[in-house]
Amino acid sequence: MERVVTINLNGNPYQLEEPAYDALRAYMTRAEAALAANPDKAEIVRDLEQAIADKCASYLGPSKSVVNATEMARILEEMGPVEGDAPEGAARAEGAPREDAFSPSRRLYRIYDRGAWTGVSAGMAAYIGIDVAWVRVGWVLTTLFTGGFAALIYLALVFVVPVASTSEEIAAANGAPFNAQEVVERAKREYARFTDDNAPRWRAEWRRQRRAWNDQMSSWGQSSNRRAATAAPPQAGYATRVIAGLFAFIFSVITAALLIAFLIAFFSLIATGEIIGWSPPGEAPFWLVLVILAIAYAAISAPFSALRKTSYETVTGQRDTNGSDGVATAAIVLIVGWFAWMYLPEARDLMESAYVVLRDFSNYVRETWLTN
Amino acid sequence: MPTADEQFAGLRKGLLEFAILTIVSGRTVYVGDILAALAPTPFATQEGTLYPLLSKLRREEYVDYNWVESGQGPPRKYYQLTDKGAARLDELGAYWRHLTATLEGLGR
Numbered sequence: 001m002e003r004v005v006t007i008n009l010n011g012n013p014y015q016l017e018e019p020a021y022d023a024l025r026a027y028m029t030r031a032e033a034a035l036a037a038n039p040d041k042a043e044i045v046r047d048l049e050q051a052i053a054d055k056c057a058s059y060l061g062p063s064k065s066v067v068n069a070t071e072m073a074r075i076l077e078e079m080g081p082v083e084g085d086a087p088e089g090a091a092r093a094e095g096a097p098r099e100d101a102f103s104p105s106r107r108l109y110r111i112y113d114r115g116a117w118t119g120v121s122a123g124m125a126a127y128i129g130i131d132v133a134w135v136r137v138g139w140v141l142t143t144l145f146t147g148g149f150a151a152l153i154y155l156a157l158v159f160v161v162p163v164a165s166t167s168e169e170i171a172a173a174n175g176a177p178f179n180a181q182e183v184v185e186r187a188k189r190e191y192a193r194f195t196d197d198n199a200p201r202w203r204a205e206w207r208r209q210r211r212a213w214n215d216q217m218s219s220w221g222q223s224s225n226r227r228a229a230t231a232a233p234p235q236a237g238y239a240t241r242v243i244a245g246l247f248a249f250i251f252s253v254i255t256a257a258l259l260i261a262f263l264i265a266f267f268s269l270i271a272t273g274e275i276i277g278w279s280p281p282g283e284a285p286f287w288l289v290l291v292i293l294a295i296a297y298a299a300i301s302a303p304f305s306a307l308r309k310t311s312y313e314t315v316t317g318q319r320d321t322n323g324s325d326g327v328a329t330a331a332i333v334l335i336v337g338w339f340a341w342m343y344l345p346e347a348r349d350l351m352e353s354a355y356v357v358l359r360d361f362s363n364y365v366r367e368t369w370l371t372n
Numbered sequence: 373m374p375t376a377d378e379q380f381a382g383l384r385k386g387l388l389e390f391a392i393l394t395i396v397s398g399r400t401v402y403v404g405d406i407l408a409a410l411a412p413t414p415f416a417t418q419e420g421t422l423y424p425l426l427s428k429l430r431r432e433e434y435v436d437y438n439w440v441e442s443g444q445g446p447p448r449k450y451y452q453l454t455d456k457g458a459a460r461l462d463e464l465g466a467y468w469r470h471l472t473a474t475l476e477g478l479g480r
Contacts, residue, residue, distance in 0.1 A: 010446070031420070040427040047427075047449070051403065051419045054445060080418025083425075 004066050009053035010046050015065055016056075020072035024052065031082035038084065052079065107238060109164035109173040110157075118158045126173045147342070155335055159249045159315070159328075162241040191239060202310055209306035244314035249332065251308035255301055256333040262297040264354050269293065271361035377414055384414060389425065390468070391415045393453065393461045396435050402448040426451065434460050 002017040007024070016024065031048060035041040055075040056067050067075075108127045110119035121139060125132035142150035164173045269289065273279060308329070340347035377384075395401060395409050403422060410416050429435045434457030437449040453461065 012446075035424065038424065038427070040431060044423050044427050047403075047423045048419065050446065051423070057445065078418065080420035082420040082423075 002068070009056070010049040012053055014053060014056050014060075014067065016072065017066060017068045019069035020067050023069065023072050023076060027076050027079070034082045034084035036084070044082075048079070048082065052076075055079075107173065108161055110161050111164050111173055119163065120154060120157050120161060123161060123164070123173055148339070152335060152339055155332070156249060160242055160245040162238060162245070162315070191243070202307065205306050205310045206303050209302050212302075241315055244311045248308060248311035248315055248328075251304055251311055252329040252332045253336060255304045255308055256329055256336075258297065258301045258304065260333075260354070262293070262301075264357055265293060266290070267361040268357040271357065271364040388415055388417060388421075389429065390461075390464050392422075392425065392429065393434060393457060393464065396451050397453045397458065397461055400438070400450045400452040402440075402450050404448075406451075429457070433457070 002019065004015050005018055005021040006013055006015050007021060008014075028045070028048070032041065032045060035044055038044065052075060055078065056071075059067055059071045059075075109123045111122040111126060112119045116122075116136075121135040122132050125135045128135070139150060139154060143154075268274065273286075312328070337347075337351075341351060391410065391413075392406060395406055401409075403419065403426070406422060407417065407419070426435065430437065430451075433454055435451045436454050437451045439447045440450045442448050
């Protein structure tokens with residue numbers, strides 16, 4: 001009896017017995033070492049993974065789902081040792097345009113392999129067909145000349161542009177130039193598929209959050225950690241990930257705005273007894289108004305948080321985002337807030353009034369509790 | 373006594389590129405076709421050798437590939453000869469004929 005390891009070979013899952021996995025890992029480590037000086041290392045490794053995956057698939061069938069050590073040994077024997085190639089022709093034709101009749105249409109992806117940070121510039125360079133250094137210089141210059149506005153666009157691209165992870169996607173990142181007609185048709189098709197595929201899931205998520213909320217109301221005080229242990233959603237298509245990235249951005253801003261509005265209302269209620277000019281009816285006790293406010297906030301924000309989380313899950317293809325969506329939200333709030341402060345006088349007024357609210361609150365606390 | 377195939381491995385290795393360019397010049401092929409075409413010949417080779425070599429040939433712009441959907445499984449890279457590759461193949465062929473002619477001439 002052997003333990004089984006599930007691995008990802010060029011975007012598809014395969015199950016291997018542990019000794020088979022060890023053999024494969026040793027083979028790939030040697031291959032990567034042999035290709036260390038090769039400028040196309042990443043691509044060759046992907047090709048090798050795909051070739052191994054094809055060979056694994058030929059051993060698997062409806063009644064057999066795990067590759068054992070003997071079969072892996074035979075597969076690696078067939079593959080043969082990977083030979084390094086002298087780094088002579090290092091003058092690589094970077095992004096040379098290849099206009100092939102049946103290449104996949106070119107798409108903008110983030111390419112982590114070649115990127116320094118988020119892969120946005122590397123993806124744009126592959127898309128336009130110029131050196132990545134020019135793209136980076138372009139970002140820096142436009143950021144300087146637009147007073148930082150380009151940085152906001154960059155941030156939005158990090159969200160909206162999917163990462164190329166399989167060899168097809170990497171091919172598409174460098175692929176043939178797109179044709180506008182095709183792009184429009186594809187966008188329509190993908191949008192229709194997106195709504196077909198995801199609308200039920202998103203509605204279900206909304207309902208689930210509603211239910212969780214109702215459960216919590218009925219069993220007040222109990223832990224509500226009842227997140228269903230469902231399988232990871234399948235990797236979504238390009239347009240789906242673009243739209244989900246956009247939604248992740250929008251819902252992040254909405255949830256953050258709701259939180260800020262709640263905090264302002266909460267502090268202003270405590271400090272001045274009224275919420276931006278509105279005072280609660282005199283007969284309601286003060287604590288009850290606070291509780292109602294908190295409940296109202298939770299009820300309003302829960303569905304938006306759920307949608308935000310679902311968007312992030314669609315973007316990353318992972319069920320559990322490990323709080324990274326929270327960090328991303330905080331980053332968005334900081335940057336959007338900064339731009340609002342810079343360019344929108346109304347937003348600046350609001351932030352200043354928020355400061356006044358906080359000041360009133362701290363004064364109130366000081367006078368009520370500290371000076372007694 | 374090792375076979376001729378084992379003894380002259382170094383000789384074949386230098387000619388593998390020639391053999392691959394020749395196969396690719398006839399039709400567009402994917403790696404499986406190249407391996408199958410070479411398997412019964414003295415140039416029989418394996419993925420571990422072929423992928424790095426094809427990648428080098430592509431970098432030198434002698435071959436190029438297109439992604440083609442396959443009936444089952446993921447799309448495959450179909451390789452074809454470029455104009456530059458065709459010129460290279462002509463050059464290699466001429467040089468090869470020059471070499472063999474020289475060798476035969478030396479024995480006389």
